[in-house]
Amino acid sequence: MxxxxxxxxxxxxxxxxxxxxxxxxxxxxxxxxxxxxxxxxxxxxxxxxxxxxxxxxxxxxxxxxxxxxxxxxxxxxVPRPQRVPLEPGQLAPRFLLDVHLGTLARRLRLLGIDASYHNDMDDPSLVVEANAERRVLLTQDHGLLRRRALWFGAYVRGIRPDDQLGDLLERFAPPLRPWTRCTACNGELTPVDKGEIERRLEAGTRRSYDAYGRCPECGRIYWRGAHSEHLEEIVRSAVRAVGSPS
Missing domain, CATH: 3.10.20.30 (Beta-grasp domain)
Structure with missing residues (x-):
């Protein structure tokens, strides 16, 4: 022996x-x-x-x-905050989340963080996308993190989405740009004239709001003031943790 x-x-x-x-x-x-x-x-x-x-x-x-x-x-x-290698011209880390972290993905997008997510992607495909797009792969799967081909991965601590988000903000301290991304598909919102979209709006919304954004990827419309107090508190907490939005 x-x-x-x-x-x-x-x-x-x-x-x-x-x-x-x-x-x-x-x-x-x-x-x-x-x-x-x-x-x-x-x-x-x-x-x-x-x-x-x-x-x-x-x-x-x-x-x-x-x-x-x-x-x-x-x-x-790993030390915290952890530095992520960036491509030339890239200003902030990009992330890819596995199938079990959909709520965390939406919260990252709410904060303006580039967070790719697919609810039907297997482990090999996740590694391929993470490597090709130089995204940090976020997961709670120990085995996925041990794959030799993966260029950069991170284990997400916590069960509750609040705890998971807090862990990611502490680990990477990414710059925040709240309300600038589509929470459904991760597209970057662009301003849109009210006249272009008012037929899609409820009467109360048309009367109450004048500034709108639209996702060029999926077409969803967003407007400030439509956010629940819960979403506002997520943003406030993140700003307190990381600092003022960029």
């Missing part, structure tokens, strides 16, 4: 990824001398996208390092 010979010290923020019976800061893992540190860390349950820096006996190293017997590895969680 091979004795465990690599010692991992897991940050407390990462223990949720370990099986309940093994949620301990210190983990001893058998090493075959050829597996990479990334493989060893993921073998205990921690997805690499959730890992920040790793140190071996105090020396910074990377996931391709091959740990040896006696190594003591400190596995740190």
């Amino acid at each position: 091979v004795e465990p010979d690599v010692c991992l010290r897991i940050d407390s923020e990462l223990l949720l990824f370990l099986p309940t019976s093994r949620r301990h800061e210190w983990q001893r893992v058998a090493s075959d001398g050829t597996s990479t540190l990334g493989h060893v860390v993921q073998s205990v349950g921690v997805p690499l996208p959730e890992v920040g820096s790793m140190t071996v006996d105090g020396v910074l190293t990377g996931p391709s390092y091959q740990p040896a017997a006696g190594d003591v590895v400190h596995v740190h969680a």
Whole structure:
């Protein structure tokens, strides 16, 4: 029997990824001398996208390092706020949410954050889209985050949408532009003359409002003042968490 010979010290923020019976800061893992540190860390349950820096006996190293017997590895969680690599001309991170995060997607759009969502996309397709469009893949699926092909992913903490949104705002601190995106399809709203759309409006709406926006993707009409107090509070809370809208 091979004795465990690599010692991992897991940050407390990462223990949720370990099986309940093994949620301990210190983990001893058998090493075959050829597996990479990334493989060893993921073998205990921690997805690499959730890992920040790793140190071996105090020396910074990377996931391709091959740990040896006696190594003591400190596995740190990603720092917050976390920086997302942006494409030239891109001003803010873009996101792609898996099928279980539809409410979170609508809330991100409410805040003007580019959030793509499909309720019928399987895991391989999600990875392809995330990579092709350089979107951060948001999920609560540990296995999806461990896919080697994924360029950038993040685990969403929390069960309630309020908690999920708070977690994302703390982790990425994205710039906010409330009321500028279609919450249904993610299109960017453009101003539209009232005369162009008044036939589509209820009489009370026509009398009460003069400024309108339209989604060029799906055609939905929006107007300030139509928002419930619940939506207004979501925006106010987000602005308090991240700062003034850009």
